[in-house]
Amino acid sequence: MMDTATTYKCPSCGAGLTFDPESQTFHCEYCGSSFTQEEARQAQDSAAAEVEKSPEEPAAEQAEAQDQGQQTEEMTVYHCPSCGAEIVTDATTAATQCFYCHNPVVLSGRLSGEFRPEYVIPFAIPKEEAEKRFLHWARSKRFVPRDFFHKSRIQKLSGVYFPYWMVDCKLDGAMEATANRVRVWRTGNTEYTETSRYRIVRGGKVNLNEMLKPALKKADQKLVESVLPFERKEMKDFTPLYLTGFQAEKRDVEREEAQPALEQQIKNYTEQLFRDTIPGDMVAVNVTHLETNNQDQKWQYLLLPVWTFTYRPKGEDKTYFYAMNGQTGKVCGELPIHYGRLAAFCGGIYGILALLLFFGRWLLG
Ligand SMILES: [Zn+2]
Ligand SMILES: [Zn+2]
Structure with a gap:
């Protein structure tokens, strides 16, 4: 080549x-x-x-x-x-x-x-805007030293197209679980507690869409995951023209390498979807069996826009790293927080989850 x-x-x-x-x-x-x-x-x-x-x-x-x-x-x-x-x-x-x-x-x-790549989401946030939003985001955080944020302390601000795998998956899911429902009542001076034990059966077609996996080893995995999600509607057919003026990286994580983590993610999401259908008054939910059969996985390779920042506060040796979603402006990274507390990375479930359920019967155990 x-x-x-x-x-x-x-x-x-x-x-x-x-x-x-x-x-x-x-x-x-x-x-x-x-x-x-x-x-x-x-x-x-x-x-x-x-x-x-x-x-x-x-x-x-x-x-x-x-x-x-x-x-x-x-x-x-x-x-x-x-x-x-x-x-x-x-x-x-x-x-x-x-x-x-x-x-x-x-x-x-x-x-x-x-x-x-099959697709690219072009940058939607220009550099000056990224800088402005970053400073605004940082200043809005509580517990951050007042003099920490200043434009002049931004050392490096780069627009980078990072490689990701995007997977859509359809599957037939099945779950069995046990759970309890507890009823407490009083008659005269006596308190009664009734614990009903249930076996819960769930099954249905599960669609997991837009599961994204970073596909570059040298990238800070937490940072490149933390800027998710992206909006699919702005996705364009790939042309290298969109990269001009930016940095771009090609993938070095192949499908086989990304597969195990993805399988785990599929299991977790499927379990979560079924768990969400269990009524809230049921306690001690214990999943005893989970199946994700007939998986139909569709893998696509795409480049997504991320602004990366390195920041060194005045009088400090430590350099901090941040990332901003170049499409939506969502920022993530670790801030120097007073009282020894660290900012949590932004979390969440990165995928649009849909579920068609065939309800199992409630069986009194
Ligand atoms: Zn030159
Ligand atoms: Zn010209």
């Missing part, structure tokens, strides 16, 4: 185009022009027509200056299509910026073939 370094060029002046989250267009900072995806692609097509075409790849992904990356262990060196300087990347980098001329560079060869 040919690895290529591409800079998408402005059709008007030839400078590098970057994706603009605010207008959702492709913008040239040099001459100020903006282009739709169609226009940017057409310009790239006509430029690419001058270079040799590879039959497997669409012309839009051809580099104007093709460059076979030279690999040495984990690092790969490319040459910037604009200034010719060396761009050193690690094995998973798929989009970056030239350190010297600051032109955006997309390494589209790393996102082709089996590594071509």
Whole structure:
């Protein structure tokens, strides 16, 4: 597979185009022009027509200056299509910026073939807005030292497309459990307690949608999970154009590696769905049997937008890491909290759960 370094060029002046989250267009900072995806692609097509075409790849992904990356262990060196300087990347980098001329560079060869994502959610929050929201979020937290947050202390703010697996799964679920119902009443001076023991049977079709698993080993797993969920309706068919001006990473976690954690998640969600149908006055619920049969799993690979922040407070050695969902603005990370308390990571269930139930009968034990 040919690895290529591409800079998408402005059709008007030839400078590098970057994706603009605010207008959702492709913008040239040099001459100020903006282009739709169609226009940017057409310009790239006509430029690419001058270079040799590879039959497997669409012309839009051809580099104007093709460059076979030279690999040495984990690092790969490319040459910037604009200034010719060396761009050193690690094995998973798929989009970056030239350190010297600051032109955006997309390494589209790393996102082709089996590594071509099916979908991408483009950034919707521009950099300045991300910075503003981050500071607002941080200042709104209680127990945080007052002087902790200042714009100037943000060390690094990067827009990164991270790789994720997205799995939808249909299955036939079944659960058996035992539970008690306790009734207490009084007659005269005597208090009576009646404990009824139930066997609970549940079965039904379960749909688990949009279960997301981070697919990059070097990423802080907690952080890249904490920014979930994303809204699927903004999902676009993948084109490398959306990556221009941002960083992007390709996956290094394959399906087989992600599978065990996903199986556990499927079990947990299924159990939770069935448990939720047990009336609230039942106590000591104990699940004795759980089945997740006839699983129909659909796996998709996609890139999702995340703003990452590193922050070092004044007079401290410690660097703090944060992540913000680049689509919704949800922020997560650890804050330095007074009284030795740490902020909990944002949690939750990342998936839309649906359940069709065939109720089992209540059986008095
Ligand atoms: Zn231009
Ligand atoms: Zn350059």
